[in-house]
Amino acid sequence: MADTEVDLLALRAAYVSKVDADLELIAKECHRINSDIAALQDQLRVLEGNQALLTGK
Structure with missing residues (x-):
């Protein structure tokens, strides 16, 4: 896997966790x-x- 793919997977995992x-x-x-x-x-x-008790209402 390329570094950018690993970074993307890590970013997605962090996003899901957040x-x-x-x-x-x-x-x-x-x-x-x-x-x-x-x-x-x-x-x-x-x-x-x-209130009802005191006002008789």
């Missing part, structure tokens, strides 16, 4: 954000319940 790592980070961040949203929705339900 993309895989980025996809994993994105998945983790999506999971974290979804968890945060669920917690905030729970807090909102409690606050709305408190």
